[in-house]
Structures are given as C-alpha cells and as structure tokens.
Amino acid sequence: MEEKKEEKKQKPRVKMREQAPLVRARNFMEVPYAYTPDEAVAEASRCLACLRPACRNGCPVEVDIPSFIKLIKEGKFIEAAWKVKEKNALPAVCGRVCPQEIQCESLCILGKKGEPIAVGNLERFVADYEREKGEVQIPKKPKPTGRKVAIIGSGPGGLTCAADLIQSGHQVTLFEALHKPGGVLIYGIPEFRLPKAIVEREVEYIQKLGVELTLNAVIGKLHTVDELLNDRGYDACFICTGAGLPMFMGIPGENLNGIYSANEFLTRANLMKAYLFPEYDTPIKIGKKVAVFGGGNVAMDSARVALRLGAEKVYLVYRRSEAEMPARKAEVHHAHEEGIEFVLLTNPTRFIDDGKGNVCGVECIKMELGEPDQSGRRRPVPIKGSEFQIEIDVGIPALGTRSNPLLLSTLPDLKLNKRGYIVAEEATGMTSKKGVFAGGDIVTGSATVILAMGAGRKVANAINEYLKWKYWDVSNLTKQFTV
Amino acid sequence: MFKILKKEELSDIVTLFEIEAKDIAKKAKAGNFFVLKIHEQGERIPLTIADFDSEKGTLTTVFQKVGKTTYHLGTLNEGDYLSDVIGPLGMHSHIENFGKVICVGGGVGIAPIYPITRALKEAGNTIISIIGARTKNLIFWEEKMRRVSDELIVTTDDGSYGRKAVVTVPLDELLRENKDINLVIAIGPAIMMKFVCKTTEKYDVKTIVSLNSIMVDATGMCGACRIEVGGETKFACVDGPEFDGHKVDFDLLMARQRMYPEEEKLAMERYKEKMGVK
Numbered sequence: 001m002e003e004k005k006e007e008k009k010q011k012p013r014v015k016m017r018e019q020a021p022l023v024r025a026r027n028f029m030e031v032p033y034a035y036t037p038d039e040a041v042a043e044a045s046r047c048l049a050c051l052r053p054a055c056r057n058g059c060p061v062e063v064d065i066p067s068f069i070k071l072i073k074e075g076k077f078i079e080a081a082w083k084v085k086e087k088n089a090l091p092a093v094c095g096r097v098c099p100q101e102i103q104c105e106s107l108c109i110l111g112k113k114g115e116p117i118a119v120g121n122l123e124r125f126v127a128d129y130e131r132e133k134g135e136v137q138i139p140k141k142p143k144p145t146g147r148k149v150a151i152i153g154s155g156p157g158g159l160t161c162a163a164d165l166i167q168s169g170h171q172v173t174l175f176e177a178l179h180k181p182g183g184v185l186i187y188g189i190p191e192f193r194l195p196k197a198i199v200e201r202e203v204e205y206i207q208k209l210g211v212e213l214t215l216n217a218v219i220g221k222l223h224t225v226d227e228l229l230n231d232r233g234y235d236a237c238f239i240c241t242g243a244g245l246p247m248f249m250g251i252p253g254e255n256l257n258g259i260y261s262a263n264e265f266l267t268r269a270n271l272m273k274a275y276l277f278p279e280y281d282t283p284i285k286i287g288k289k290v291a292v293f294g295g296g297n298v299a300m301d302s303a304r305v306a307l308r309l310g311a312e313k314v315y316l317v318y319r320r321s322e323a324e325m326p327a328r329k330a331e332v333h334h335a336h337e338e339g340i341e342f343v344l345l346t347n348p349t350r351f352i353d354d355g356k357g358n359v360c361g362v363e364c365i366k367m368e369l370g371e372p373d374q375s376g377r378r379r380p381v382p383i384k385g386s387e388f389q390i391e392i393d394v395g396i397p398a399l400g401t402r403s404n405p406l407l408l409s410t411l412p413d414l415k416l417n418k419r420g421y422i423v424a425e426e427a428t429g430m431t432s433k434k435g436v437f438a439g440g441d442i443v444t445g446s447a448t449v450i451l452a453m454g455a456g457r458k459v460a461n462a463i464n465e466y467l468k469w470k471y472w473d474v475s476n477l478t479k480q481f482t483v
Numbered sequence: 484m485f486k487i488l489k490k491e492e493l494s495d496i497v498t499l500f501e502i503e504a505k506d507i508a509k510k511a512k513a514g515n516f517f518v519l520k521i522h523e524q525g526e527r528i529p530l531t532i533a534d535f536d537s538e539k540g541t542l543t544t545v546f547q548k549v550g551k552t553t554y555h556l557g558t559l560n561e562g563d564y565l566s567d568v569i570g571p572l573g574m575h576s577h578i579e580n581f582g583k584v585i586c587v588g589g590g591v592g593i594a595p596i597y598p599i600t601r602a603l604k605e606a607g608n609t610i611i612s613i614i615g616a617r618t619k620n621l622i623f624w625e626e627k628m629r630r631v632s633d634e635l636i637v638t639t640d641d642g643s644y645g646r647k648a649v650v651t652v653p654l655d656e657l658l659r660e661n662k663d664i665n666l667v668i669a670i671g672p673a674i675m676m677k678f679v680c681k682t683t684e685k686y687d688v689k690t691i692v693s694l695n696s697i698m699v700d701a702t703g704m705c706g707a708c709r710i711e712v713g714g715e716t717k718f719a720c721v722d723g724p725e726f727d728g729h730k731v732d733f734d735l736l737m738a739r740q741r742m743y744p745e746e747e748k749l750a751m752e753r754y755k756e757k758m759g760v761k
Contacts (some may be wrong), residue, residue, distance in 0.1 A: 177569070179567040216567050216569045217506075218569060221570065222571070223506070244703065248716065254716070255735060257739060264705035280526075282526040285742070285743075356738075404703045406702055406721055
C-alpha cells in the first residue's frame with residue numbers, strides 16, 4: 001500500500017548528461033558523462049526498497065541490487081561497489097553494456113507507472129567511483145586447493161569464471177588468442193561505449209586476485225585441450241571462446257575492397273586502434289558513404305564508428321522495422337541522434353564494382369513484414385520490382401557470427417550441435433568430454449556480455465563441484481543431444 | 484616479448500630473423516605461418532615460417548621490406564624484442580610420398596617453400612625445385628634448396644644469375660618432358676602463382692599454392708583474408724594458406740592485396756621522414 005502512495009509523487013529518473021550528439025559523432029570519447037555523487041544519491045533515493053525486490057531476479061549474475069542502491073542512498077559509495085563486486089567482477093563494464101531494460105530494470109516496480117531505477121547508471125557510478133578513489137579492495141587470498149583450471153578465452157565469460165575460481169582457491173590460467181585480454185570487450189565494443197582503459201583495469205583487478213594471463217595463445221594450435229588436461233596438469237578446462245566467425249550474406253560483390261565484416265571493421269578500430277592511424281600502424285578505409293547491414297548492437301557500433309572515423313553519410317540498412325531491432329534501445333536512440341540514416345525494411349541484393357575491385361554501391365530491395373517466424377518476429381518478405389541503389393564506398397555486413405572451428409576441430413570427442421556450437425548442459429556447462437566445460441557464445445550463438453558472464457558464473461560453480469569429486473555424469477546431455 | 488636471436492641480411496631488401504618462441508617452435512610444421520606485431524602501435528602482419536627448431540625453441544622467418552612495418556622490422560637487431568608473436572597458424576602442408584614433385588619458390592617465397600620441400604624430400608619424394616627472382620642478389624638459400632632437391636633450377640628475370648627466364652619457362656619444359664610429375668607446389672608473388680597455375684593447368688597437374696592475403700587476427704575472426712576458391716569464399720588464415728591453385732581467383736587475391744594503397748604510402752612517407760631517410 002505504501003508503495004502506491006510513493007508512486008504518485010514519483011520523481012523522474014536522473015538522466016546522465018551526455019556529449020551533444022553532433023559533437024560526439026566526431027570523437028571517440030564516451031557518450032554519457034558519469035553521475036556526480038549528488039546525482040547518484042538522488043537517483044538511488046527513488047528506490048522504494050521493496051520488501052520482495054524483483055530487480056534481482058532479472059540479473060543473470062544475481063547482483064544484490066537493493067543493497068547496493070541502499071548503500072548509495074547512504075552515501076557509502078565504496079561499500080556499494082564492494083556489494084556489487086560480491087557477485088559481479090566487471091561492474092564498470094556491465095553498468096555500460098548490459099541490456100538493463102530487458103533485465104533488472106524491466107522488473108522494477110517504478111517502471112509500471114514511470115521510469116525504473118537506473119540500475120545500470122548506478123552500477124557504473126559506484127565502479128568508477130571506487131576505481132577513481134583508488135580504493136579497489138583485493139579480497140584475502142583463500143587457502144590453495146592445489147587444483148588447476150585452464151580458461152580458454154578472456155572475454156566476459158572467461159573473466160567472470162576466472163575471478164570466481166581464483167577466489168575458491170584454485171590456480172587459474174586464462175589463455176587469450178589475441179595480444180590483449182578482454183575478448184569482445186576489447187576488440188568489439190567501441191571506445192565511446194566502453195573505454196578500453198576501464199577494461200584494462202578490470203582485467204588488472206582479476207590478475208591482482210592471482211589469475212595468470214597468457215596472451216597470444218591460440219589454443220588448438222599452440223596447445224590442444226588434451227595437452228592442457230593430460231600434459232600440463234590442468235584438472236578442468238572452460239571453453240569460452242565466443243562465436244567468432246563472421247557471417248556474410250552470400251550476395252554478389254561481397255569480396256570487393258571496401259566490404260568489411262563488422263568483426264574486422266571493429267577489430268581494426270578498437271583492438272588495433274586504426275582510428276588513430278597513422279599514429280597506429282593498422283589502416284582502415286574511411287568511407288565517405290557507408291552502409292551497415294543489420295539491426296543488432298554490433299551494427300549500431302559499426303555505424304557509429306564509421307561516423308566517428310569521418311564518414312559524411314552512414315546508412316543503417318535493416319530488413320525488418322525498427323521495432324524488431326535486437327539492439328539495446330539506448331544504442332538505437334544514440335545512433336538516431338547522431339544522424340545515422342535508418343533504411344528500414346530493406347535488404348541488400350548485390351554490391352556494385354567500380355571496375356577496379358572497389359565497392360561503389362549497393363543494390364537493395366524493399367521488404368514487407370509477413371507472418372511471424374520462429375523467433376516470434378514477423379518475417380520480412382521482398383517486394384518484387386522494388387530494387388533501388390545506394391552509392392557507398394564502404395559496406396559492413398553485421399549479421400552475427402558462426403562457430404569458429406579453429407579450436408573445436410581439434411576436439412573430435414566434443415559433441416557439437418548442427419550449427420557447430422558446443423553441446424553443454426545449461427545449468428553446469430558440462431560437455432560430452434570429461435573435465436571440459438563450455439559457455440557463452442560458443443554454446444548459445446551470438447548473445448550478450450552479461451549472458452556470457454552468467455555462464456561464467458554457473459560454470460565456476462560447476463567446476464568447484466567437479467574438482468571435489470571429479471565425477472562426470474552427462475547422461476542428460478547425451479539424451480538431449482540424441483533427440 | 485619475443486627475442487630476435489639472429490639477423491641475416493639475405494639481400495638489400497630481404498632479411499632473415501631467428502626468433503625465440505619455444506612453444507610455437509614445438510608445434511610448427513611445414514606450411515604454417517605466424518603473426519607478429521612489433522610494438523604497441525604496430526599492426527599484426529602474417530609472416531612465413533621459413534624454418535623451425537623445436538630443440539632450440541626458435542622460428543626462422545624471411546621477409547621482404549615492402550612497407551612501413553617490414554622496413555621497421557628490418558631496423559631491429561639481434562637482442563631486440565618483438566612485443567607479440569602468435570602461431571603456428573593455418574593448416575600445415577599435406578605431406579606424403581606423391582612420387583615426383585616440382586617445388587617452385589619465387590622471390591621471398593623461396594623461404595616458405597624450403598621447409599615444405601624438405602618435408603616432401605624426407606617423405607621420399609623425388610624433387611625438382613625451381614627458385615627464381617628478379618635479379619641475382621634477390622636469390623637466397625640456393626644451397627639449402629639444393630640439399631633437399633634432386634635437381635635445382637635457378638632463374639632470374641634479368642639473367643644476372645642462373646637461367647634468364649621467369650620460373651614458368653623451365654616449369655613448362657619440365658612438365659612437357661616429364662609425364663610423371665604428380666604435384667607442383669608454388670609459393671611467391673600472386674602474379675607468379677597465377678601463371679604457374681596457368682602453366683600446370685595445360686598439363687593437368689595438381690598444383691598447390693600458399694596465399695599471402697592481408698590478415699588481422701589470422702584466427703578466422705575477421706575475414707580480412709577472404710578469397711574465392713572454386714567460386715566459394717574461404718578464409719586464407721584458417722582454411723589455408725594452401726589451396727588448390729587451379730581453383731583460386733588470383734585476380735581477386737591481387738585486388739584485395741591492394742586495398743590500402745594510399746594508407747601504405749602515407750605510413751611509409753611518415754616513417755621515412757621520422758627516420759630521416761629520403
């Protein structure tokens with residue numbers, strides 16, 4: 001009843017101040033400015049401290065949201081950060097890139113009549129505050145168990161799992177194929193959405209906990225999983241390598257110069273810092289007119305990077321309507337504000353050659369929405385005779401990824417599904433191979449940072465159990481697989 | 484960090500490095516390649532594994548100075564360190580006793596053809612090797628190649644050493660005179676591999692080429708190295724680098740190798756300015 005009274009005088013959400021759209025569209029600095037302490041307290045004070053808080057249920061890693069918000073309200077920012085970190089080793093990252101609107105915030109009671117508590121903004125605030133104050137707390141080292149775990153892939157799933165396992169007293173090695181740790185947080189998500197310095201500090205924190213990091217280690221080539229388990233003394237192995245192989249559309253002209261997979265475009269810009277070329281050595285084509293194909297976060301990121309590199313015009317071509325876009329709402333909103341032109345209900349049919357092997361245009365066809373498909377979204381159908389052309393000099397298909405066979409092809413005894421992803425038990429990440437766990441995009445296909453972190457957490461728990469008894473029962477998995 | 488143990492100038496523009504990389508050396512096989520990055524601001528470039536010593540834990544690579552990164556690499560000396568060395572990458576060569584094989588190495592491609600030739604020789608093949616370059620001082624490893632070949636032919640475009648010809652001239656003669664050649668392996672500039680394939684096609688002799696596409700991660704993640712083989716898109720880094728040469732679209736490969744002409748020029752000019760070179 002009390003809650004009802006509160007609702008009537010509900011204050012609006014404290015907005016994060018942002019760089020003006022047309023300014024930020026030309027730089028790589030972060031879009032929002034952080035909350036000030038006053039703003040954070042004001043936002044936290046909107047929390048109703050529900051008796052049965054629903055927000056927690058929406059968090060894949062079960063952060064104690066009401067408690068950390070209460071601590072902010074009391075001005076105990078450092079304590080609030082520690083509270084978040086009990087469950088989430090990467091709060092500064094999650095505060096920025098989690099799709100809160102479909103998770104914790106979607107369950108907030110305030111959202112029924114107005115705007116839910118800005119859980120993401122607050123999480124980000126406390127993580128940044130703790131770091132800036134230099135009061136990052138390193139928990140006491142637990143008693144060593146003498147067990148060793150190899151984690152393959154240092155993305156969000158691997159980092160979360162590593163942080164959990166090291167705090168259970170196991171020895172943990174993170175193997176990373178690239179020259180920098182962080183996986184998609186480093187090569188995929190752009191600087192203006194997730195500053196790389198923040199990822200570096202989160203990784204440093206995990207190293208301070210005692211996790212050993214081995215870079216430039218392409219598992220499958222440098223060592224095999226069997227060698228890690230049999231010759232190098234690892235008791236268990238967690239495969240969280242991400243999906244990793246870019247999909248193309250299979251239309252003519254896709255291999256012309258100027259066509260990048262979103263993975264390549266973002267890897268050049270983010271990991272290799274091609275936006276600083278020629279200070280950095282990796283080049284990237286700066287298109288005058290750029291078209292990105294797709295409607296997910298990666299498509300938004302690619303479009304906004306292209307704009308920041310200096311493109312005059314950036315089109316976002318998507319075959320359904322805006323309502324069906326899988327991207328985070330804030331990203332779609334930001335992309336609109338920055339002047340990206342959405343070309344909706346449109347599908348590319350071929351790229352056009354300038355005669356010298358470079359792309360100079362794309363032919364598209366208009367689509368209309370038909371009956372819902374398996375995903376529940378209405379299936380787009382081409383409208384005959386509606387072809388038209390757009391002049392472009394850079395094209396970026398951002399259509400998601402497939403399973404990368406580089407590592408999996410060296411594991412013939414690991415069961416894969418029809419699409420080439422690893423078959424793993426949902427609750428534990430256990431696979432058909434004893435001692436080998438898997439989680440994240442290499443199991444589910446392209447998903448989000450927080451879902452990979454959720455998998456990292458579950459697998460850490462399962463590995464803890466496994467290391468006690470070394471018992472491996474995946475009869476359910478086999479059943480599931482044979483069906 | 485990876486230490487350069489040995490440096491040898493094979494010519495004005497071709498340099499050899501022996502690099503300390505224990506784990507990679509243990510796993511390397513003929514046909515693999517690796518990626519290196521010189522320093523924090525550097526780009527990732529794929530280079531050939533010209534040799535490897537699993538006992539010593541070393542990789543040998545041979546590179547030609549063509550752009551900013553390879554020029555910079557050439558200024559490094561024994562005792563210097565590279566920030567990143569990643570490998571072994573790509574599928575290794577398929578080695579078995581094919582019978583009679585011709586191995587063709589053009590220019591800096593002589594380096595990667597060497598370990599493949601050696602492996603084929605060890606597998607019992609009869610080997611005829613052809614190594615060629617523009618001019619005399621770009622020919623290297625003649626003796627090394629001779630030791631692993633039953634017959635060695637050297638060509639230069641300008642006739643300054645060996646036979647005055649491009650590699651396809653002796654190749655054509657060999658194929659005409661020897662009907663028992665079962666396989667040709669060719670590594671060199673794309674244009675050379677293209678014409679080697681045109682030559683061997685006439686005689687219907689299976690031909691393997693090793694493609695040197697532009698790459699970034701070189702683990703299948705980005706697709707920068709995509710090429711078309713038999714009308715299908717493949718990634719040179721994980722599906723290759725070796726392919727059936729008769730199916731490769733070399734014109735596409737060459738077009739894609741020229742993706743960044745202005746950027747390469749700019750980087751090189753800036754580098755020369757910085758180093759005080761004209």
